Amino acid sequence: MSSSSDRHLLLALQIANGYGAQPGAWRMPGTDPSSYTDMDVFDRYARAAERGKIQLIFLADTPVLDVDLEREAPHHAIDPLLVLTSMARATKRIGLVATSSTTLNEPFTIARQFKALDVASHGRAGWNAVPTSHPAAAANYGIVLPSREEKYERAHEVVQIVQALWGSWGKNAWVRDVENRRFADMSQIRPVNLQGRYVASAGPLPIPPSEQGQPVIFQAGGGGNGLEMAGRYASGVYANPFTIEEGRAHREALRTAAERAGRNPDEVKLFAGFMPSVASSKRAALDRRLKLDESVDTHQRVRYLGSMIGLDLSPAQLDQPITEQQHSAARANPGDPRAPRALELAREGWTLRDVLAHGVIDYHPVVPGTASDIADHMQEWFDAGACDGFSVAIDVYADGIDTFVDEVVPVLQERGLFHEDYAGITLRDHLGAPAQYGQDPRLP
Amino acid sequence: MSSSSDRHLLLALQIANGYGAQPGAWRMPGTDPSSYTDMDVFDRYARAAERGKIQLIFLADTPVLDVDLEREAPHHAIDPLLVLTSMARATKRIGLVATSSTTLNEPFTIARQFKALDVASHGRAGWNAVPTSHPAAAANYGIVLPSREEKYERAHEVVQIVQALWGSWGKNAWVRDVENRRFADMSQIRPVNLQGRYVASAGPLPIPPSEQGQPVIFQAGGGGNGLEMAGRYASGVYANPFTIEEGRAHREALRTAAERAGRNPDEVKLFAGFMPSVASSKRAALDRRLKLDESVDTHQRVRYLGSMIGLDLSPAQLDQPITEQQHSAARANPGDPRAPRALELAREGWTLRDVLAHGVIDYHPVVPGTASDIADHMQEWFDAGACDGFSVAIDVYADGIDTFVDEVVPVLQERGLFHEDYAGITLRDHLGAPAQYGQDPRLP
Structure with a gap:
């Protein structure tokens, strides 16, 4: 480049x-x-x-x-x-x-x-x-x-x-x-x-x-x-x-x-x-952020993520990606400029925990990598x-x-x-x- | 001591x-x-x-x-x-x-x-x-x-x-x-x-x-x-x-x-x-202060000194001490707490310039020596x-x-x-x- x-x-x-x-x-x-x-x-x-x-x-x-x-x-x-x-x-x-x-x-x-x-x-x-x-x-x-x-x-x-x-x-x-x-x-x-x-x-x-x-x-x-x-x-x-x-x-x-x-x-x-969040690989960068997020209320964040992408998400799904059915039903909330990025990541197959680790609900764009x-x-x-x-x-x-x-x-x-x-x-x-x-x- | x-x-x-x-x-x-x-x-x-x-x-x-x-x-x-x-x-x-x-x-x-x-x-x-x-x-x-x-x-x-x-x-x-x-x-x-x-x-x-x-x-x-x-x-x-x-x-x-x-x-x-004002002798300390005062309006200060010690002092007398007659006529102005010190110095025989160099009209007690x-x-x-x-x-x-x-x-x-x-x-x-x-x- x-x-x-x-x-x-x-x-x-x-x-x-x-x-x-x-x-x-x-x-x-x-x-x-x-x-x-x-x-x-x-x-x-x-x-x-x-x-x-x-x-x-x-x-x-x-x-x-x-x-x-x-x-x-x-x-x-x-x-x-x-x-x-x-x-x-x-x-x-x-x-x-x-x-x-x-x-x-x-x-x-x-x-x-x-x-x-x-x-x-x-x-x-x-x-x-x-x-x-x-x-x-x-x-x-x-x-x-x-x-x-x-x-x-x-x-x-x-x-x-x-x-x-x-x-x-x-x-x-x-x-x-x-x-x-x-x-x-x-x-x-x-x-x-x-x-x-x-x-x-x-x-x-x-x-x-x-x-x-x-x-x-x-x-x-x-x-x-x-x-x-x-x-x-x-x-x-x-x-x-x-x-x-x-x-x-x-x-x-x-x-x-x-x-x-x-x-x-x-x-x-x-x-x-x-x-x-800079690390030797994208996975390492996500893990760095996961460690930082450990004391955050993840349950609340999962529900918030659900509202961003139009799904009723449960904390039980935290370590799984969205299902095929959810894949089709999901819609980016037009009221949140961060929603398209969240939806894109969810559709890529990341677990909900990893979608969150990408910083989709942070107050700045986040790039882990x-x-x-x-x-x-x-x-x-x-x-x-x-x-x-x-x-x-x-x-x-x-x-x-x-x-x-x-x-x-x-x-x-x-x-x-x-x-x-x-x-x-x-x-x-x-x-x-x-x-x-x-x-x-x-x-x- | x-x-x-x-x-x-x-x-x-x-x-x-x-x-x-x-x-x-x-x-x-x-x-x-x-x-x-x-x-x-x-x-x-x-x-x-x-x-x-x-x-x-x-x-x-x-x-x-x-x-x-x-x-x-x-x-x-x-x-x-x-x-x-x-x-x-x-x-x-x-x-x-x-x-x-x-x-x-x-x-x-x-x-x-x-x-x-x-x-x-x-x-x-x-x-x-x-x-x-x-x-x-x-x-x-x-x-x-x-x-x-x-x-x-x-x-x-x-x-x-x-x-x-x-x-x-x-x-x-x-x-x-x-x-x-x-x-x-x-x-x-x-x-x-x-x-x-x-x-x-x-x-x-x-x-x-x-x-x-x-x-x-x-x-x-x-x-x-x-x-x-x-x-x-x-x-x-x-x-x-x-x-x-x-x-x-x-x-x-x-x-x-x-x-x-x-x-x-x-x-x-x-x-x-x-x-x-610290120096190797009292004279040296006074000279240090005189040098510092060089751009000050000395004429005004002489007149002010006069008002402190009850005399009509003239700038012409700057490099002389008070006369014997002035010595007897001088009185410390009771309205100025610095006046007794000024009078004491004048009576010791310092020139008016040196009396002033002792800092008698400064805003703190001054000790040159x-x-x-x-x-x-x-x-x-x-x-x-x-x-x-x-x-x-x-x-x-x-x-x-x-x-x-x-x-x-x-x-x-x-x-x-x-x-x-x-x-x-x-x-x-x-x-x-x-x-x-x-x-x-x-x-x-």
Whole structure:
């Protein structure tokens, strides 16, 4: 196989709680069950990702405890900005991106902390600007979740004020002229004085530009509101298409939204969420996932699988494939984009347990297989225009990140799909996004 | 000299903008003028302080740009929590404390970030909980500063909710039992559900206890409101007495406030702000300070000095001492606690320039001199019960921190005033504060 394009795909590595994307990751052999609070572990992952020339690390976040900790680890990091700061100190080139809610935070806090990360990392920070949709997260901040419309109105205000604060200093404002005893050129440092309906800030922010000017904006919300935000502000979008068709549709809509906002659509990259399980064979990869799923309620999953493919499945059938009669009766549920893939696997004759092990009801497309299988999937999606890159959720970080870096990345590089090394030093360099200075893009 | 007590004094090192406590620090030889954004520099300072067995590093903060950057560096760090995270990764034992406003932040944000720093540093974090009094800082958050009364009402609510969130997990809640597939004991993890007049939070916070349970509370506000807060919650207080008498009065009032709150007064330590300039002789120390002051408006300072000592002083007299006639006419302004010291120096025959170089109008007591002179000052204050330790503001960090650690600390140790090494591993260990777990101190 060879790539049909000169374009390179981009890679984001999702690193959440320190264990892995699968609920059982925290208790796998080789995983330190204390990884959740151990920055040495996060630093090791970041260095491995950088060894693989991955463009950026992404920490999704919702400020809430929303899992049953009896069996699972928390979904998110102890604090994304603190974890990224530790990673920034342990690495030199990889980008560092985290979610921070536009619903629950004040723009000055977001502006200050992400810009601080940006200068501390020498221009490698990015902010995933998303409204919060979890009522319990809002309750942690003492509020009731506003309407979707209000959340997006506030989100626009927050992003605009944050960007204005980031642009408080002109490109050459920080003169540091020891001889003439001049620390900065105050004529290039301006207040913001923006008053919105929901938020406001006077500024200026007391932080000079970084090597990339200011942090990169990412976006992850869905629907028309999310597209509009992404089109206006974002250089990267995290999306969760389950099929190539969904990916293409989302990417086209995103590019249209960027054009509508007067931007070059190539400035907005879509990262498709994707969950590889890499092993020496497809069977070994499925067994790896089965081991991870051991404490999951399989009975409930079998019934859910039945609803996806239009059959009344019983847990008693877990270790058998569907019968010939079921084969004929089965229908993919049109309301679930994952259903066709589930039906395809069931008809191929996998046991129900193995169909589930393929990840058909996971929140990202799952590919269990060899490095070459994984690369095939990525190439197919990328060549079809379903994405500009992938947001990779590794099942178990302890060994999975190294395996991805040492086995999948070289295959992608051999096929000409992925860069051999970082060409620049900033996150904007890695994404091909122009540097940004000042409050008005037309000014220096 | 020998210490009159078995007690050891405590040391906090103030590290603000990366340059030093004096406005001219950023342009001194040996200082990298880019230190403000360079975490390598902050890490080097933190390691030097740890080499000196200093109990903690303290980053004061007000989220505002309130200096003329043409001549001075910003007063505060790019972001205290991010800088402390970097320092946490570069050190093993030293405590890490920062200010975060109880007026401008939501309790969930404070609770999460300081607890994250606490677990990431293995139990070394502290939070200086203070209301904000700077109107421009409030404007950065889109609000008008509330009344003093409202600010303290909100501060009480914020501290109580933050402490409740920190106590969400019982001491042994994080079981991490791989064999039995049990990540945590949910019966030991409880919501908070606190609703105040200004702030609220549901909880729980998704972060387990650190090696010290939860972060240490510090306080720095003055007046009756500040004392009451400190008496109820704080293990350490940053104070700015200018004289031994002021220090003793503050410390006694603080101990009384702690007793009123039902606590052992020994659990609250007063750190007196203090600005040493260490050199091989007193003259050399004064010259060091003169060099730092070079770009300051000396004319204005001479007139201000005149108002402190009841004389109409002219800049023309800058390099002369006061005359005999002035000697008799001079009176210390009773409204300025620094005035008696200024008058004493003027009467000793120093030129006005040198009187000013003694730091008589600085915001902390200043001692320019040899390591032994500095230690004498500290011993005198400590033995007189004016403080439990010092919050040390070094004039120029680039060489001043090493000099303090290598020259002053050994003198204090020889005199039995300062510990030889850290006895424990957490900030609570260093302060003699008991570990704290859970929402109710009576529960495990």
